[in-house]
Amino acid sequence: MNRYSATSWDRLLTCHHDWKIICLELIKYIDHSIFCGYRGEIEQNRAVASGNSELRWPLSKHNQYPSMAIDMGPYFKELKNTDWEDALAFAAFAGAVLTIAKQLYMAGKISHQVIWGGDWDSDGRTRDHKFRDYPHFELTEENVWNL
Template sequence: MDKIIAFFSSFMTKILKTGNKNINKNIDSEVSNSQHTISGMSKVVAILEDKVVEPFKVTETTNKKEIKAMYRFGNRSRARLDTCHPDMIKIMEEVIKIYDISVLEGLRTAEKQLEYFETGRSKLDGVKKLSKHQDHGDGLSYAVDIMPYKKGSNAFSGAQKDLRRFYYLAGLVKMAARQLLEEVKISHKVRWGGDWDQDDIYTDQNFDDLPHFELRAI
């Protein structure tokens, strides 16, 4: 492109050597100052046509389209999700664009948390140790329990291939959270109940809570 513009500058200057001296002088000046830019060349053409024009404006266009969600939350899932912190809502809304999920639980009462503790479903009693699902003073849950959804199947069947769906889902959640964090759309990290210490090693813990995701301070 630079070679073409340079050739154009030289060519047009030579053509006008027999023309008006003032025009030649103006062209020489514009060619010298243009540094072979499209803007400079537009001024040369303007002098040839004996009129003033604005320099060319090079603009970029994009064909990017917002990703249309493939799935959406049902009424019960939506109501449960809406009890969560806005950051968690944003993360889950990104996930469901590409993978269908059901929201099992958001905000949880102390009584329900104690029940889960007594039946071995949680390590937190909800009294001495609060769960991220419980209200910490702002009326919001900082955790959500979700599961992969597919009509006619059961992610809790116990079969290895069904359990793998939770690990796949965890990757999508962490990816969505990281992207939103980098875009400064959320202000928390996310931790998964299948990898409490977040070291990507899944055999070093003795309590798995695969549906569980919670927000963590940065």
């Protein structure tokens, strides 16, 4: 059975309640790590400087507490890590996250829809964006799923 490491769990605890519901359902099916929840000012501006974010403090959804954004990805037991170069693994993982989030939203168990950083406009295409942030997901009140 999959379970979170202490580090992933601590990061999840900095996130909005909807993320806790989504992730606790997701971990039942797919082993994954949580890389980031809430980010403070220094950490956010470092993420911009390193090219991992385009938004300076306090404009990222990671900068709200609890965090409306989460960075996470598939964990591979044989690697004892995430394969950061495997874009297809991140895309498959995103499909699972979005499916579970949509099911929970439709069942009234969460109050937000989810946007993935590999498909910012939720049109199903990943190549129509300059900035691709495959581990990034964020909660939104927009109707991105056209429900």
